[in-house]
Amino acid sequence: MGQTLDKGPDRGRSLDERSGEIFRRIVETYLQNGEPLGSRNLSRLLPMSLSPASVRNVMSDLEELGLIYSPHISAGRLPTQLGLRFFVDAFMQVGDLSPEERTSIETQMRAAERGQPTDNLLSEASRMLSGMSRGAGLVVTTKNDPVLRHVDFVRLGPTKALAVLVGEHDEVENRIIELAAGTTSSQLTEAANFLNAHLSGYTLAEIRSQTEVIRKTIQAELDTLSQDLVERGLAVWSGTSELDQTSQLIVRGQSNLIEGLDDQADIDRLRMLFDDLERKESLIDLLNLAETGPGVRIFIGSENKLFSLSGSSLIVAPYRDSEQKVVGAVGVIGPTRLNYARIVPMVDYTAQLISKLSSPG
Numbered sequence: 001m002g003q004t005l006d007k008g009p010d011r012g013r014s015l016d017e018r019s020g021e022i023f024r025r026i027v028e029t030y031l032q033n034g035e036p037l038g039s040r041n042l043s044r045l046l047p048m049s050l051s052p053a054s055v056r057n058v059m060s061d062l063e064e065l066g067l068i069y070s071p072h073i074s075a076g077r078l079p080t081q082l083g084l085r086f087f088v089d090a091f092m093q094v095g096d097l098s099p100e101e102r103t104s105i106e107t108q109m110r111a112a113e114r115g116q117p118t119d120n121l122l123s124e125a126s127r128m129l130s131g132m133s134r135g136a137g138l139v140v141t142t143k144n145d146p147v148l149r150h151v152d153f154v155r156l157g158p159t160k161a162l163a164v165l166v167g168e169h170d171e172v173e174n175r176i177i178e179l180a181a182g183t184t185s186s187q188l189t190e191a192a193n194f195l196n197a198h199l200s201g202y203t204l205a206e207i208r209s210q211t212e213v214i215r216k217t218i219q220a221e222l223d224t225l226s227q228d229l230v231e232r233g234l235a236v237w238s239g240t241s242e243l244d245q246t247s248q249l250i251v252r253g254q255s256n257l258i259e260g261l262d263d264q265a266d267i268d269r270l271r272m273l274f275d276d277l278e279r280k281e282s283l284i285d286l287l288n289l290a291e292t293g294p295g296v297r298i299f300i301g302s303e304n305k306l307f308s309l310s311g312s313s314l315i316v317a318p319y320r321d322s323e324q325k326v327v328g329a330v331g332v333i334g335p336t337r338l339n340y341a342r343i344v345p346m347v348d349y350t351a352q353l354i355s356k357l358s359s360p361g
Contacts, residue, residue: 135335153188161183
């Protein structure tokens, strides 16, 4: 399985060999330990012979380009967000997973998939990516509009009943509905039989679109109280249903993002990230991010408007159904100091495995 990386727009910049080497060392040091790199230490690391003063001159040029900055007076340099994007686009060599890593990922995924609901596979993918990346693993998935298999009414009292919906894959949803005074047990059975005869085998979306046709049939076939009961059932299912949620988010490893954080501002930004992840509209945004590129996409800091306030980076790839339609996304979210070169092939391979294992045939 070969990987595809969509790195975003070409910045159109180029550096000479000396500037490029200095810039690369600054970024790689930051990605490794988060520390700024000073001119004296840099001069010792370089393959060419350059004095600290010459290194400082080059660093000054890189600062003017907006690629690095000094966090404190007389400190070393760190890459800017623009610098990280330039590094990813122009310098980063994306390797491949080792045979051992591929075997480990596939073994875990197949064990989670075997005889289990798809949610189990997705949850394992999120947990596994978190463990391997030391970031937070996330999976966002769309749910297909379920086909209704069976309906039943269970009396709870004189004026209350439990409406039970069962989907084709044994998804179950219970809703309490009010009963009109005088509703009998036989009418509950009659209403359930009517709904099963006319609605079983349809998706909830199809049921909504046929509500008016069903109402005309109700009036022709049922007495007044049974009509009322079926109408109440239709009203419940015509609204938002747990069986009919369009998407869900699975996140594992949020605690990884807290490790090593001492600064209150960093903790506050992380709290913003968690708040963002809990918002329902975030799920659609995540899917849109994954769909707009052909393969793995990298969003650094504010490039990713979804999590821009928290300053997080996101590596995300879509996964597809048997018809090659994008049905979800898998990825890793973490600080801008992620090990991009290592995580990209990991996310890509996991997305391809999910596509393979979750699609029948």
